[in-house]
Each structure stands twice: as C-alpha cells, then as structure tokens.
Amino acid sequence: MDDEPRGERSADALAPRARARITASFERQGLMRHLGARLTQVTSGRVHIELPHRPEVTQQHGYFHAGATSTIADSAGGYAALTLFPDDAEVLTVEYKLNLIAPGEGDYLEAVGTVLKSGRTLTVCRLDVFAVHAEQRTIVAAGQQTLIRVPALPAGTG
C-alpha cells in the first residue's frame, strides 16, 4: 500500500496480460462503444480515454454533455485501479465527485484516471478531463473517485 500516484512508474511495469485484459473489458462496455470513446493509454495506475466530439454526446448548447464527461472520467479511474489488481479481481465504482470546471468545448475530450491510493479493499483515484481544440488542452473537469475490489466473475458470465 503506498500513497504516491502510481502513474509515474514505467509503463513497462504493466504486464501485457493486464493490458489485454483491460482492453477486452473496455470493448465489452456497450456504452463506451456507443459514445465512440477510445482507450488511448494504459499504464500502471493511470489510464487515458478519449471521446471525439459529435452531436450524439452533446447537451442542449452543443457542448459535451456533463454525462459524457463523467462517463469517460469514471471509466478512466476504474481501469486505472484495475491495472494494480491481480487477475482474479474486478473493480466497482463506489462513488465519485466531479467538478465541471469549464464548458466541454473542443475536438475531443481526454479523461485521465490516476490512482492516488491503492489499498487492499478500496482504491482512491484522481479524475481529470481535458478538452482538446486545435492542439490546445484545457481542463474541463476534475474529481475524485472511490472504488472497491471484488472477486472476478467466472469467465463467460461477464
């Protein structure tokens, strides 16, 4: 159990099997596919998810909907926690809190989940979401998330 952000560790620390497992899980998430989200970085204790702008993910003013912002933030944190778990463990979000700091305006959103503390039962992640427009990156949301480690369901039931 440590108290430092884990994302500083070398990406090599993440076994290819763990990475494959997370990619497979991501691809089973109907909502991620439906929104058009992409898993773009998976390192030990840190995961990035991107969401391109299109009308299907907007609110009434054409900005990214807070729900879309939250969805990729929550998933980025969940998978960041999972990178530090053994193979026979799964993760569930207990709760999260998100501040919507600026309008979600740009070509795509990038959510970054970073493990702050990985305990035996509970994990705490930092959540940051950036809007990227013509190479300019602006923070649009910041939050914190609590997750719980649970035994993985037997294969085939997922």
Added chain:
Amino acid sequence: MDDEPRGERSADALAPRARARITASFERQGLMRHLGARLTQVTSGRVHIELPHRPEVTQQHGYFHAGATSTIADSAGGYAALTLFPDDAEVLTVEYKLNLIAPGEGDYLEAVGTVLKSGRTLTVCRLDVFAVHAEQRTIVAAGQQTLIRVPALPAGTG
C-alpha cells in the same frame, strides 16, 4: 429562498411555458436522445428521467454503465433546478457526487432530481436513481449536486 424540497408542491404550480421550455431543451440534448432517455415527469422542483435497458448503455457485465446512471441523474437535477428559474435564466452543473449503491440491473432506470435548496446563485439538488424490474423498484444510486444560475444565451444560439 427556502430550505424545503420543492417537489411536494402541486404540479400545477409549474407553468405550461416552463414545462415546454424544459421539454424543448431536453430534446436538444444529443446525448439524451442517443441513449434513449425520456423525460417522464416535470413538476416544480422535481424532474424524472427514464432510461430503458439496451446494450448501448451497459458496462462490461451487461449492467447499466455508471456513466449512463450519472448522465440521467445529472440531467434530472439540472432540469429540477431549472423549473424554479425565471425564463431568462439557464442552469449549469457546478459539481455532483454520486454513490453507486447497487448494480444497475433492470428493465429501465429512473432518475429523480429534487431541489433541496434554491438560492439566488446556487441550487442544491438531491439525486436518486432507481432500477425497475418487473414492477420492483430498487435504489441503485444516490447523490447530491450543486448548480449555478446563468443568464440564458440569446435565442438561436442554444
């Protein structure tokens, strides 16, 4: 400014114009339409949104994705706040916190946003999300949200 939940008030208290305005705003939300969410109740200080189960709103185990749960919870709270605003005001979510209490399993989800406190600048809402399965209603998420009143954008720019 009062401290009591406002949803107890008669639905008649909500002018048809306010209701029409909220319905129109909801219909402009690309994400709500994309997910298949429906605005099912709009009364003074309380709004209900339903989301039928389908693969497009699930996570890797086939349950409702926490992101889908959050999306309808956030929108229900936002519109609940808006029911108490004058016509020339709009609402933005400042932040929210949501506990995911039970797996989102059922025929549909129902999110209920209820105004706890409506101030001049800030509004605080309670958020509750239920899963409904064969008439059985189970709470799956509970949270709290802070919103800010902002001047409405001129017509045509929304």
Added chain:
Amino acid sequence: MDDEPRGERSADALAPRARARITASFERQGLMRHLGARLTQVTSGRVHIELPHRPEVTQQHGYFHAGATSTIADSAGGYAALTLFPDDAEVLTVEYKLNLIAPGEGDYLEAVGTVLKSGRTLTVCRLDVFAVHAEQRTIVAAGQQTLIRVPALPAGTG
C-alpha cells in the same frame, strides 16, 4: 441489506447494549468533548448530535465554522452506521461530501445521520445539519457519506 432509510424503525429495535456501546465510544472522542457536542438521539440507523454555539466553534464572522458543522455531521453518520453493525465490528469513514447551504447561525446545530444503505462492507449515509434559533430550525448543511465496516480492535486498545 435494504435500501430504505432505517431511522423509521422503532427505537426499541436498538438493543440497550448497542446504545451503551455507542455512548461509550462517543465519550472517548476527545474532539466531541472539546467542542461541547452532545449525543442526543440514537435509534436504529439514525443518530442526532447537537453542538451549542460558543466562540470556540466559530469562524471569522462568528458563525459556526464549517469544520464544526462537518465534524458533528461525520460523527452522526458514523454512529448511525454503527447502530446496524454487530458488536465485533467498528466503523471508519471512507469519504463524505457536504454542501454548506446557509450560514451556521443559531443557538445550536443539530446533525442527523441516517443510513441510506447498509451493505456487508460499505454503508452509505445521508447527512443533514440544522441550525436552531429560538425554536426555528433551518437546514444549514446536507451531504452524503460512505463508511466501511472493520473488525473491532481488541478491548483495551481503543
């Protein structure tokens, strides 16, 4: 495991031993004593704590300090969770979120912690704090809290 607030249950449902245990724990809290807080109601799934106004619990304008408000809210939720635990279990706060809705102004504050969901590992509580002035009760804070059940420390080590 149920999803309804538990405080509706008869107070008789709480064994005198549980009540004595909570009272003893409260009395060991140096901070509660130092602030002058009092445990005023302990029923199954709901606990009330009161804090009289005095200069020692104020902020720079003479109102109750948000820290004092939070402290009694957190403790009320923790003990509310504990009322539903077996004798050999203890409770720790995982996290909480609190909205400070109105200035903490009055003769005393009353914090009410209510269990929303009591699970095997995690409990979720609603937190409400009222200011009472000349019999008038105003809500000053509302929040939500996550707690974890842990094995009790052996007697004498507490």
Added chain:
Amino acid sequence: MDDEPRGERSADALAPRARARITASFERQGLMRHLGARLTQVTSGRVHIELPHRPEVTQQHGYFHAGATSTIADSAGGYAALTLFPDDAEVLTVEYKLNLIAPGEGDYLEAVGTVLKSGRTLTVCRLDVFAVHAEQRTIVAAGQQTLIRVPALPAGTG
C-alpha cells in the same frame, strides 16, 4: 481565469497586505484557535495549516478525528482561494468532498489547499492532508472543494 494550480507562482506574488488580511482572518476563527491550528504557509493560490496532535482533537481510538482533519483542510482551501481575490471580496465554502485515506496518526497534521481553478464567481481547490511522524510524511486525506466569492462585510462587522 486560468486552469493551472497557482501555488507554483512565487510567494512574492502575494502582497504583504493580502497575507496580513488572511492572518487576521485566521486569528478571528475561534475554532482554529480552540483546536490549536497554525497557519504555516500563505502563498499565491496555496495555503498550509498545521494541527499538532493532542487529546482534544482525537476520535475514540486516539487518532486525529476526521472532523479535525476536515476542518483544517476546509480552511486551507478557503484561504488559498482568498489569496487570489481582491481586497473587497470574501470567500464561502459551497461544498467539499474528502476521502479519509489512512488513519490520522502522527505528531501533527498538515493540510494543503491549492487552487485548481479560480473563476469570477466560483473557485475549485484541491485539498491534501498529511500526517507527519518523526519527519515521515503520509497522506491521510485528499479531497476537492468548491468556493464562492462574496462581497466582504463592512469593517467592524466581521
């Protein structure tokens, strides 16, 4: 309005008058004095508050009470926000969320409030609390806070 943590800026950026103003406000907080908290660092967008261990700030197991941890975290964030305000503005906490990551055990706690985003009306701060024991620093709490800028009360009424 910017999106970067402000604490990186040189401490010199903070006018002595602003620093004096914050120190004076801190000294008027009855609760801070009653707990024995000390304002130890005030720079632009970042404030540190320390709280020495003593029985008056503990819970039933002798650790720092979560309420004490929250109190100094909330104040550190509030004053961090205030460092970026003009002289005629005051700050109120709208809400905060805090994860209690490890038992508050040590010689003293150090809370660090850092401005994440300073807007015209609302400010968002990151909150971190460390326990220090024999030079060892461990994170014990992490959170996020929303604050609102309000007009300062006329002199003499504070």
